[in-house]
Amino acid sequence: xxxxxxxxxxxxVQFLDLIRWPGYVVxxxxxxxxxxxxxxxxxxxxxxxxxDTLALxxxxxxxxxxxxxxxxxxxxxxxxxxxxxxxxTLPASVWVRFGGRIATALLFGVITAxxxxxxxxxxxxxxxxxxxWLRVLVxxxxxxxxxxxxGITIGYWVSARASVPTATAVNLLLxxxxxxxxxxxxxxxxxxxxxxxxxTRQFGDLLWSVxxxxxxxxxxxxxxxxxxxxxxxxxxxYRRDERKRxx
Amino acid sequence: xILAFEDVVKSYGEVRAxxxxxxxxxxxxxxxxxxxxxxxxxxxxxxxxxLRSCDFGTVRLFGESSRSIAARRRLGVTPQESGFxxxxxxxxxxxxxAQHYPAPAPIAQTLSAFGLEAMKKRRAGTLSGGESRRxxxxxxxxxNPEFFVxxxxxxxxxxxxxxxxxxVVREASGDRSILFTTHYLEEAQANAxxxxxxxxxxxxxxxxxxxxxxxxxxxxxxxxxxHGPVVAMPGDTDAYVRxxxxxxxxxxxxxxSKPSLEEAFLLLTKGPA
Numbered sequence: 001x002x003x004x005x006x007x008x009x010x011x012x013v014q015f016l017d018l019i020r021w022p023g024y025v026v027x028x029x030x031x032x033x034x035x036x037x038x039x040x041x042x043x044x045x046x047x048x049x050x051x052d053t054l055a056l057x058x059x060x061x062x063x064x065x066x067x068x069x070x071x072x073x074x075x076x077x078x079x080x081x082x083x084x085x086x087x088x089t090l091p092a093s094v095w096v097r098f099g100g101r102i103a104t105a106l107l108f109g110v111i112t113a114x115x116x117x118x119x120x121x122x123x124x125x126x127x128x129x130x131x132x133w134l135r136v137l138v139x140x141x142x143x144x145x146x147x148x149x150x151g152i153t154i155g156y157w158v159s160a161r162a163s164v165p166t167a168t169a170v171n172l173l174l175x176x177x178x179x180x181x182x183x184x185x186x187x188x189x190x191x192x193x194x195x196x197x198x199x200t201r202q203f204g205d206l207l208w209s210v211x212x213x214x215x216x217x218x219x220x221x222x223x224x225x226x227x228x229x230x231x232x233x234x235x236x237x238y239r240r241d242e243r244k245r246x247x
Numbered sequence: 248x249i250l251a252f253e254d255v256v257k258s259y260g261e262v263r264a265x266x267x268x269x270x271x272x273x274x275x276x277x278x279x280x281x282x283x284x285x286x287x288x289x290x291x292x293x294x295x296x297x298l299r300s301c302d303f304g305t306v307r308l309f310g311e312s313s314r315s316i317a318a319r320r321r322l323g324v325t326p327q328e329s330g331f332x333x334x335x336x337x338x339x340x341x342x343x344x345a346q347h348y349p350a351p352a353p354i355a356q357t358l359s360a361f362g363l364e365a366m367k368k369r370r371a372g373t374l375s376g377g378e379s380r381r382x383x384x385x386x387x388x389x390x391n392p393e394f395f396v397x398x399x400x401x402x403x404x405x406x407x408x409x410x411x412x413x414x415v416v417r418e419a420s421g422d423r424s425i426l427f428t429t430h431y432l433e434e435a436q437a438n439a440x441x442x443x444x445x446x447x448x449x450x451x452x453x454x455x456x457x458x459x460x461x462x463x464x465x466x467x468x469x470x471x472x473x474h475g476p477v478v479a480m481p482g483d484t485d486a487y488v489r490x491x492x493x494x495x496x497x498x499x500x501x502x503x504s505k506p507s508l509e510e511a512f513l514l515l516t517k518g519p520a
Contacts, residue, residue, distance in 0.1 A: 009346045013335060020334035082330025086386075089296045090347045091319040 003099075006092050010100025015107060028069065028108060032062035033115040037123075039181060044124040050183070052128065055120035056136065056207040057180040062116050063109040063140050064175065064200060067147040068154070068167045070105040075155025076163035079241055094238070102148055109144050110137070128211070135210045143203040146223050149230035150199070156237025174200040199226045248273055248307070249394050249424050250295055255304035257290055257448075264290040265301065266448035272394070277417075277425045279435035282445035283516050288428050291445065292398055295426070296324060309394075320349055323390035325383040325397045333372030337363055337382055340371060345389045352391040360419055361385045376403045384412065388419050395420060397427040401434065413438050432508045446516045460505050463514045470501040480510060 018024050036058040044051040078084045087097065117133075120126045128136070150170070158166045175181055177191050178200025187195060195201045196215075202222040205214030250272040257265040264287045272278050282288045293299045294306055297313040311318040331340060341358065345351035358364045361381040366374075374382060380401060387395050400416070401409040409431065416425070417438070429435055435442050436456040444452035444459070452459055466484040470477055473496055481487035484503060491498065506514065 006346065009343055013332065013339065013343045016339065017332040017334045082327035083332055085298060086324065086326035086330060088298055089319065089322075089324045090344065091316045091322075092347055093316060 003093075003096060006096045007099035007103060010092070010096060011103040011107070014100055014104040018104065018108070028066055029112045029115055032058055032065055032112055033119050035061075035181075036116050037119060041119070041123055044120070044126070048125040051120070051124040051126045052211045053183065053208055053213060055116065055124065055126050056210065057183075057204050058116045058120075059113040059136065059140055060143065060200070060203045060207050061175050061180045062112040063144045064147050064180075064203065065171055066109040066112050067105045067144050068151045068171050070108060071101065071148055071151025072154035072158070072167035072170075073163045074101070075152060076158055077160045079155070080160070098152075105148060105151075106141055106144060110140065113140055132210050136207060139206050139210065143206050143223060146199050146226040146230060147203075149227055149234050152234035153230050153237055156234065156241050174198055177201070178204055180204050197222065199223060202226075249309060250426065251305075251307045252291070252295070253305045255291070255294065255301045255306060257287075257294065257299070257301045264448055265294075267304070268445065268448060268450055269304075270443050270450055270453060272424055272426050274424060275422045276441055277439050278427070278441045278443060279439035280426060280428045280443050280445065281432070281435055281512065286446045286516070287448040288445055290448075292396065292428065296322075296396060320347075321393045323387035323392035323395045325387045325400055327398055328379070328383075328402055331371035331374070331379065331382065333370060335371050336368050337371060337374070338367040340382065341367075341385060341389055344386045348390045348392070350391055352389050354389065357385055357389050357419075360388070360415055377408055380404060381412070384416065393423055395423065395425045395427075397425060399428050399430065402430065409434060410437075432512055436508050444512065444515055451515055456508050459515070460508055460511045463506060463511045465506055465510075465514055467504050467506045467510060468502070469504070470498045472496065472498050480506060480514065 036055070040054040040058060044054045117136075151167070154163060154166055154170065177187070177195055178184075178198045179187055179195055180200055180203075184192060184195055184201065184204075196205075196218065199222065202219040205219035206216060206223065208214030209216035209219070248271050252268050252270050255265050255268045256263070266287075268287065268291060280288055280291065290299070294301050295308065295313055297308070297315075297319060300314075306313050308315070308318040309321055313319075335343075337358070338354075341354055345354060355364065358367055361384055363378070363381055363385060366378065371379075371382070380403070384397070384400055387397060397416070401412055404412065413434070427439075440455065442452065442454065442456055442459055443450060452462060454462070465480050465482070468477075468479045468481060468484060468487060470491075477498075479487065488501070488503070491501075
C-alpha cells in the first residue's frame, strides 16, 4: 500500500472524528480570532501601519494553539486508549500515523489562521498581495513544525490529566514572551532579552519577514534547532511510552 | 509456524509479567489463550502484535519480527472492547482499516456476514455492546489475513449471541489459524482445537480441553448428604469415599466424575483446593 494513500486515510479519519465534535471545533477555530478581535483589532485600526504585523502575529498564534493541543493533549489522552492501541497493530509505520496527525493539525491550523486572516481583511487596513498571502500560507505551515514536535513531546512526557494545563501554560507564556500578543517592542526589558530565543518569537519573525520585518535567517535557524531538540525528545518519549504498562 | 514464543521474559519494573513463556501457533489451529487476570495474557498478546518488545527471548510472527509491517499484513486483529472513535461511522472505520491490507475482504460482504450492513452509516459512538463486538470482528476479517488474533471477541455477550458469533467466525475463517483469549471456558472448549493456560507469566498447560480435564487428576465427588447436596474435589478420591462410608453418616446419590473444564482450570491455576 502506497504510504501517501495511507497518510491520507489516517488524516481523513482523524479530521472527521474531530470536525464532528463542536466542543473541539468551536474553541479551537474561534478563540484565536476572538482574542485578535478583542486585543489587537482596535490597535490595528488606530495604527494602520501596524495592521499587517498584528494580524500575522495572531496567524502564528492560531497555528501554535492548534498544534500544541492537537498533539500535546491529543496524544496524552489517546495513548492508553484501545483504538490507539488497535491502530498500532495495523500494518502501517509510525511515520504514517504521525503523518496523519501532522496533516490533521496543519489542516486545522490553516483553517484557524484563515479565520484570523478573514477578520483582519474585513476590519483592518491590512494590505498584502496574493504572492504575500501565499508566502504567509507556506511559512505558517513550515513554522508550525517545531510546535508539532513540542506538542508530541508534551503528549508523551505528561499525563493525560496534566496535558491540558501544560499545553495551556506553554502556549500562553510563549505567546506572550514571543511578542505575539503585543509587539516585541512593548515587552518588559527582561522578557525582551529572552524573546528572540523563543520559538514563538521566531515563528512571528518568520511571518513578519513577509512584510519586510523580523530577522528571517535567525528565525529559520532557531526553528530548525527547536525542531531537532524536540524531535529527539518526542522520539525518546514515544519509546519510553512503549515500555509502560496500562492496566 | 505462524507465531512462536521462545523463553519470552517481560518485566514492568519489579513485576515480572512473562517469565520464560514459550508456545507456538501453527497452521489450521484455533488456539485459546486462557489465564486468570494478571496472568500475562495481555502482555503476551501485545508482544505478539508488535505493541511491545520483550526483555529476553524471541518472538516470531510468520518467521519475522512482530513489528515487521510485512508480517502484520498477514494478521487480522480485533480492537479491545468499546474502543472506536465515537464520531466515525461503521463504514468509515471499516474502509479505513481495509486500506491497510494488500487484498482485503469484500467490504459489503464482510459487513453483512457480521450483520452490520444495515447500520453502516451509524456513528460508532451509538453502537450497543453486541454491535461493537461485531464491528471489532469485522475489522479482523476485513484484513482477509492468514492469522486472526481475537482479544476477548465475545466479552459481555449472552450465551446465544456468543454461539452465533462463533458460527460466523468459524464459517468466515475457513481453515485459517485463530488465536483468541476469553473468560468463558465453555467458549474455549467449544471452539479451540488447543488450549494454552498461562499463569504467573508461564505456560501451565498446552493441549485440548479433554486432556486438560484429565491432566489435573482430581475427581469430582457429589452426593446428597444430611444437610443437602455436597460437591468436593478431594486430592485422594478413594480415601475420601472410604472416610465418608466409615463415618456412618447417611448419604445418597454418590457420583464420581471428571471435573468440568472450569474446575480443572481453577485447580490448575490455583493449586488443589
